[in-house]
Amino acid sequence: MRVESNFKYIYGPVYSWRLGMSLGIDPLSDKSKICNMDCVYCQLGKTVYWSHQRQDFVSVSAIIDEIKALPEMKLDYITFSGRGEPTLAANLGDMIRGIRKIRSEKIAVITNSILLDDVQVRKDLCLTDFVLAKLDACDEETLKSVDKVMQDVSFQKVVAGIKKFREDFKGKLALQIMFVAANKNFASQIAMIAADLGADEIELNTPLRPSGVEPLLPEELLEIKKFFNGQNVKTVYELERKKVVPLNERDTIKRHGNYKKQK
Ligand code: SF4
Numbered sequence: 001m002r003v004e005s006n007f008k009y010i011y012g013p014v015y016s017w018r019l020g021m022s023l024g025i026d027p028l029s030d031k032s033k034i035c036n037m038d039c040v041y042c043q044l045g046k047t048v049y050w051s052h053q054r055q056d057f058v059s060v061s062a063i064i065d066e067i068k069a070l071p072e073m074k075l076d077y078i079t080f081s082g083r084g085e086p087t088l089a090a091n092l093g094d095m096i097r098g099i100r101k102i103r104s105e106k107i108a109v110i111t112n113s114i115l116l117d118d119v120q121v122r123k124d125l126c127l128t129d130f131v132l133a134k135l136d137a138c139d140e141e142t143l144k145s146v147d148k149v150m151q152d153v154s155f156q157k158v159v160a161g162i163k164k165f166r167e168d169f170k171g172k173l174a175l176q177i178m179f180v181a182a183n184k185n186f187a188s189q190i191a192m193i194a195a196d197l198g199a200d201e202i203e204l205n206t207p208l209r210p211s212g213v214e215p216l217l218p219e220e221l222l223e224i225k226k227f228f229n230g231q232n233v234k235t236v237y238e239l240e241r242k243k244v245v246p247l248n249e250r251d252t253i254k255r256h257g258n259y260k261k262q263k
Contacts, residue, residue: 009058010066011082011252017239018132018174018203019077019108023070024252025099026082027089028057034084036114038148039136041180041207044083052150054090054115064098071247077130078103081110083254088115093124106130110176114153116161122168130172132203133162136179138189146183159193166198174201179224180213191227202228204235 012024028034030049034057038047067078078099080086086109089095096107106129113133115121125131135158137143143155166173175194179187194202204225206215216224218237225233246252 007066007069007247007251009063010070011248011254012246013073013075013244014246014252015244016077016079017236018176018234019079019130021073021075021244022077022079022108023073023075023105024082025063025067025078025080025095026058027063027080027086027092027095028082028084030057030083032083034088035112036085036088036150036153037112039112039178040146040148040182041178041211041213043207043209043211047148049084050150051088052114052152054088054118054121056091057089060091060094060098063095064102067099067102075105077108078105079108079110085112085114087111087118087121087124093120093127096124096127100127108132112147113158113162114149116165117157118161122161122165125165126169126171128171130174131165131169132174132176133165133199135159135162135175135177135190135194135197136183138183138186138193142183142186142190146178146180159197162197172201173199174203175199176203176205178205178207179216179221180206181216182213184216184220184224187224188227191231194228195231200232202231202233204228204233206236208236 009029010025013021016022032048033044034049035047036052108130109128110132136146140155221235
């Protein structure tokens with residue numbers, strides 16, 4: 001049964017192969033995607049509003065009010081993600097603290113890693129249980145061709161940011177690596193960088209929800225997995241996916257892509 005709701009900032013829940021039952025929070029909640037990247041596979045379409053600057057987009061109290069109004073549901077994670085890069089929300093730390101006071105579920109953030117070189121972003125993310133940090137590239141060139149970052153982003157700074165965060169963070173850190181045609185031939189180099197970052201988990205993905213590029217085949221991803229031998233690896237094709245009825249289907253598709261059209 002489809003349930004419509006008046007929630008503006010929370011969406012889902014969705015069943016995630018990485019998180020289990022996950023309720024999404026969009027701390028940006030703008031009608032346009034707000035990001036410091038424009039990944040070729042982004043399921044949200046082109047980046048309209050480029051930003052590098054942290055700011056408050058939604059008030060903490062607005063998020064907390066919606067969380068308080070949730071119907072009863074069993075969740076594994078409350079996850080910050082949505083229409084853009086969640087670490088751009090300057091009040092992310094206060095949102096996490098506020099949710100901790102009223103919910104017992106674990107809290108996750110899905111980030112593109114760009115702002116991990118910012119000490120305050122690292123402090124905010126240290127308040128969570130699980131951080132899923134993007135690493136799609138092995139150098140400046142692949143970063144620009146796959147993730148189309150803003151001009152002033154250096155690949156070395158991104159890697160250094162993840163490394164510093166690993167030193168600070170006591171929770172679970174996953175590297176989420178999206179493989180498409182543009183970076184599949186760089187898998188061994190990406191695997192070597194990943195091995196040095198000390199993540200608890202490596203998540204090998206390929207875009208199964210509708211996006212601007214075709215996903216790799218299961219056998220291609222399995223070949224890529226071999227380069228990550230010795231690391232704790234999950235791949236999108238190998239894990240269970242379940243269908244869940246979200247609170248509001250249209251809002252969930254707007255933030256999460258069309259989960260119903262997964263191949
Ligand atoms: S996939 Fe994530 S990081 Fe990449 S453009 Fe889309 S919202 Fe930004």
